[in-house]
Amino acid sequence: MNTPFPASYFDGRTPRSQPVMVTLLPTDEWQIESPTVQLRHAFSAVKVSDRLARVPRHFHLPDGAFLETEANDEVDALLSRRGSSRLHLLLHRLESHARLAAAATLIIVAAVTVTLYLGIPYGARRIALMVPTELDQTLGQTSLRALSGPGTNSLLSPADKYRVRRQCLRLITSKNEPMPRLEFRRIGDMANAFALPGNLIVLTDDLVRMATTDDELAAVLAHEIGHLRQRHALQSLLRQSSALLLVATVTGDLSTLTSTAALLPFLLLQKGYSRDFEREADAFALERLRAAGIPTTAFATILKKLSAQNGAVKQPFNYLNTHPETEDRIQPFVTPAEPLESNPLTPIEKAGR
Amino acid sequence: MENGPLPVPEPGSPTTAPSPETAPPEWAASEIPPPLPPIEPAGPPPTPAPVRATFEFHGSAQEYFRIWIVNTLLTLLTLGVFAAWAKVRKRRYLRGNTRLLGHSFHYTAEPWRVLIGLVLVTLLFLAYSVFGAVYPWVRLGAVVMIGCLMPWIVIRSMMFNAYHTVYRGLRFRCRKNYAHAFGVYLALPVLCVVTLGLYYPAFERRRRQLTIDNHRYGEAFFRFDGKTGPFYGAYTLGALIFFGLVMLGQVVVTLLTLSGALKAGASLNFTVGFISGLIGMFLFRIIIFPRIFNHVWNHTHLDRHSFSASLRAGTWLKLQCVNIAAVILSAGLLYPWTVMRTVRYTLSCLTLQIDGSLDDIQAFGQTKSGGAAGDSAAEMFGLDFGL
Numbered sequence: 001m002n003t004p005f006p007a008s009y010f011d012g013r014t015p016r017s018q019p020v021m022v023t024l025l026p027t028d029e030w031q032i033e034s035p036t037v038q039l040r041h042a043f044s045a046v047k048v049s050d051r052l053a054r055v056p057r058h059f060h061l062p063d064g065a066f067l068e069t070e071a072n073d074e075v076d077a078l079l080s081r082r083g084s085s086r087l088h089l090l091l092h093r094l095e096s097h098a099r100l101a102a103a104a105t106l107i108i109v110a111a112v113t114v115t116l117y118l119g120i121p122y123g124a125r126r127i128a129l130m131v132p133t134e135l136d137q138t139l140g141q142t143s144l145r146a147l148s149g150p151g152t153n154s155l156l157s158p159a160d161k162y163r164v165r166r167q168c169l170r171l172i173t174s175k176n177e178p179m180p181r182l183e184f185r186r187i188g189d190m191a192n193a194f195a196l197p198g199n200l201i202v203l204t205d206d207l208v209r210m211a212t213t214d215d216e217l218a219a220v221l222a223h224e225i226g227h228l229r230q231r232h233a234l235q236s237l238l239r240q241s242s243a244l245l246l247v248a249t250v251t252g253d254l255s256t257l258t259s260t261a262a263l264l265p266f267l268l269l270q271k272g273y274s275r276d277f278e279r280e281a282d283a284f285a286l287e288r289l290r291a292a293g294i295p296t297t298a299f300a301t302i303l304k305k306l307s308a309q310n311g312a313v314k315q316p317f318n319y320l321n322t323h324p325e326t327e328d329r330i331q332p333f334v335t336p337a338e339p340l341e342s343n344p345l346t347p348i349e350k351a352g353r
Numbered sequence: 354m355e356n357g358p359l360p361v362p363e364p365g366s367p368t369t370a371p372s373p374e375t376a377p378p379e380w381a382a383s384e385i386p387p388p389l390p391p392i393e394p395a396g397p398p399p400t401p402a403p404v405r406a407t408f409e410f411h412g413s414a415q416e417y418f419r420i421w422i423v424n425t426l427l428t429l430l431t432l433g434v435f436a437a438w439a440k441v442r443k444r445r446y447l448r449g450n451t452r453l454l455g456h457s458f459h460y461t462a463e464p465w466r467v468l469i470g471l472v473l474v475t476l477l478f479l480a481y482s483v484f485g486a487v488y489p490w491v492r493l494g495a496v497v498m499i500g501c502l503m504p505w506i507v508i509r510s511m512m513f514n515a516y517h518t519v520y521r522g523l524r525f526r527c528r529k530n531y532a533h534a535f536g537v538y539l540a541l542p543v544l545c546v547v548t549l550g551l552y553y554p555a556f557e558r559r560r561r562q563l564t565i566d567n568h569r570y571g572e573a574f575f576r577f578d579g580k581t582g583p584f585y586g587a588y589t590l591g592a593l594i595f596f597g598l599v600m601l602g603q604v605v606v607t608l609l610t611l612s613g614a615l616k617a618g619a620s621l622n623f624t625v626g627f628i629s630g631l632i633g634m635f636l637f638r639i640i641i642f643p644r645i646f647n648h649v650w651n652h653t654h655l656d657r658h659s660f661s662a663s664l665r666a667g668t669w670l671k672l673q674c675v676n677i678a679a680v681i682l683s684a685g686l687l688y689p690w691t692v693m694r695t696v697r698y699t700l701s702c703l704t705l706q707i708d709g710s711l712d713d714i715q716a717f718g719q720t721k722s723g724g725a726a727g728d729s730a731a732e733m734f735g736l737d738f739g740l
Contacts, residue, residue: 008456010522015571016712017456017521049459052442053416055449058459058519064716066522068456091442094423101419104426105686111429142489241482245475249433 002078007059007069009037022059022067024078030059032067043082051076051092115246116269121276124238128231133199139233140198147185147194147202154184156205164208167218170292171225180221180228184208191309193220195227195281197234210305215298219289223299226284232277239273282329300330404707408700411457412450414690420446421689433475437468447692448518451700454711462517500542504534507563515568523571523716530567537563554584561649570655572715579652587644594640595633602629635677643669650703657708664702672698 004023009032010016020034030046032039041061049058057075059067069075076089094100154161165182172179183202191206201224211217227233243266282299289296307326424439441464448458481495511527518525537559545552558581565577606625643664650662676691 008521012522013716014712015521015523015714049445049461052445052449053420054411055446056457056459058461060461066459066519068459068521091423094427095420097423098419101422104422108422108426108429109684109686138488237483241479244482245478249428249436 002081003074004031004033005069005071005074005078007032007067007071009034010066010068012061012064012066017068020067022069024082028082048075048079051089053092053095112246116243117272120239120242120246121235121273124235124242125230127238128234131231131234136197136199136231136234138198140196140200143194143196143233144183144200144202147183147187152185152187154186154205156184156208160208163214164203164217164221167214168221170218170294171222171288173292180225191306193224195224195232197228197231199228201225201228207306210309211302213298213301215294216302218292218294219285219296219299219302222285222288222292222294223281225288226281227277229284230277230280232281236273236277240270243269278329282332286332296333300333303330303333404710405704406454406707407704409452410450410693410697410700411452412446412693412696414693417446417693418689433471434468437471438464440464440467440471447696451696453520453705456521459519460517461519462513466513501539504531504538507538508534508567511564511567520570521711523714526569526717528567528569530563533563533567554588555581557588557645558584565649565653569717570714571717573656576654577649577652578654579648583648584645587641587648590644591637591641595637598633598636599626599629602626635673639670639673640666646699655705656714658711659706659708660703661706662703664699668698 002023002025004021007020007022008017009020010018018034018037020032020037022033023031024043025031025040028043029040030043032041039061045062047060049060051057051072054070054072057067057069057072059069061067080089161182161184164184168179168182178199180199180201183200184205185202186205189206190204191210192204193207194202196202201221203220207220208217211220247266285299286296289299303326420442424435424442427435428439441460441462444462445460448460451458477495477499481492484491508527508529508531512529515525515527537556541552541556541559545556558579561579562577565575568575602625603622606622610621643666646664647662650660653660672694676695679687679691
């Protein structure tokens with residue numbers, strides 16, 4: 001004989017509550033009893049809410065009435081004894097297990113970190129390289145329009161522009177590689193270069209004037225071509241969307257994306273991703289300059305000039321910068337390079353050819 | 354558990370019991386009940402004193418953390434499919450631990466319907482962000498489409514959530530008032546743009562009005578009679594604080610660069626401007642919320658009953674600052690704790706002034722519940738529907 005448990009009965013017609021005692025009869029019926037209420041309902045006709053911590057249990061009766069009880073353990077015991085599926089209790093068991101919660105925490109933190117710093121960058125790169133370049137054109141056009149407002153017309157002479165284009169030719173040696181389109185703009189007194197999707201590079205007047213040698217121009221172009229070849233703009237877009245989705249999934253709540261607390265880590269993540277791209281572009285530039293026979297110290301020179309002009313900011317703010325520390329970036333470009341002719345054949349074998 | 358009205362003596366109840374002198378002779382002396390003390394002559398029943406019922410929250414951070422973390426793990430393992438169940442459980446936990454007059458609220462939504470909504474919203478989000486960047490017209494089209502659909506999304510999601518919330522056996526309802534929703538969500542934003550944002554506080558008031566006036570509990574109607582003035586007051590104060598902070602940031606930068614402590618540069622200006630803007634936004638929301646919350650609830654009624662709210666600005670500021678620090682320092686792990694704190698404090702400041710009793714509210718006839726797709730889309734845009 002099952003022990004009855006106390007509950008509040010609501011007839012579903014008014015909010016009036018009546019205290020009742022509820023039990024499960026051997027005839028597989030719920031019995032609801034009180035001095036004023038005598039009801040029986042078939043087990044299958046009553047919808048019982050799943051166990052959720054100490055939240056009061058809810059019975060939805062077929063005639064629109066409701067039962068509310070805090071006797072969760074008794075209800076669970078009755079349901080288990082009846083032999084109905086344990087699935088409804090499984091979630092509650094998982095949620096009550098302190099050690100499981102601790103393990104889950106560690107797993108989630110590890111999984112999210114790995115995904116954000118390894119999984120998403122990897123996935124974004126694979127997908128970006130597969131996307132046809134035609135799609136890039138539209139992306140680039142939009143960005144170019146943003147940089148072409150009134151007052152941005154370049155004041156460079158055609159000779160200067162031709163000089164820059166010549167450097168591009170030095171870098172593009174393969175016939176299969178399309179020549180990037182070069183655009184010149186004047187953006188205040190900012191010296192900068194942008195790689196836009198669709199094989200487009202925008203340079204500002206001040207950058208061209210800042211470069212005293214052709215090699216320095218070539219170095220900047222090599223870096224920008226690096227961004228283009230590796231489809232960094234598209235990768236950035238994919239990374240951002242995936243990161244947003246991941247956080248939304250983890251917090252189970254899309255509205256947290258609009259909260260201030262979530263904004264800060266996202267910005268830091270974005271800065272981190274940008275620094276990844278800059279590093280990759282630097283590495284590409286290093287290789288391309290060497291392959292073209294251009295001294296890599298030119299890149300170091302122009303980079304130093306750029307950082308001096310943009311105003312060196314004290315240490316604490318550097319983390320918020322999109323570019324890695326200038327000193328670190330210059331390093332690979334000024335160390336003595338390995339001989340360009342390094343090849344696996346020994347000198348004797350080479351002589352024999 | 355006390356839930357009924359104060360006892361009201363019924364008129365016409367027996368005022369005296371048979372006394373030994375007038376008792377019929379067949380009655381033995383021991384059977385005669387002792388005489389009752391005389392009571393005042395029966396007149397109109399005194400109106401019962403209004404009951405002030407405060408909302409209570411019984412959730413616990415340890416419990417909620419375990420629920421949240423296990424649900425998150427399952428969501429990740431199922432690549433997001435479990436998110437619908439997680440969302441329903443979260444709502445059940447928050448509503449189920451909210452009590453008024455000793456009884457709790459119940460959330461009866463089925464996770465399957467929420468899942469369909471979530472899938473739809475995710476697809477829309479991906480389409481908007483990825484395709485929208487490649488084809489700008491997609492983004493524009495999506496904004497226009499969402500703008501036009503917003504009233505529908507808002508109403509359907511309110512209907513869904515209201516219908517699936519049960520308190521003491523009666524369901525809440527939201528009227529299918531598309532006309533009102535279109536007026537608020539299509540016409541008024543245009544007005545906001547045209548007035549360069551000056552209309553916005555009034556828009557917020559109209560938005561609350563749309564929500565509250567269209568909700569019912571059983572047959573009882575919710576009513577909102579708040580004025581626009583306090584909205585303008587709150588937003589003006591918030592704006593002053595925001596701009597004040599940004600200007601302060603610029604002043605600090607100028608002083609530091611003039612004194613030579615930092616070298617001037619575009620990136621320094623940008624960084625400081627950005628940080629002060631971020632803090633300003635955060636403070637803006639903190640200043641506005643208690644004022645608007647109190648004003649709205651103080652002017653919300655359910656038939657002849659009224660709500661009143663007493664959120665304190667100082668307590669709220671401290672609460673939110675601790676929350677954001679906790680979330681940042683714990684990489685988000687203390688998020689469930691901050692939710693519990695916020696809900697507990699908010700509910701403790703909310704009371705319902707009951708005139709008589711709630712027992713005379715009748716149930717509404719059966720209606721079809723709203724769709725679930727509108728439900729998650731609404732959450733995506735950070736809209737909050739109270740209750």
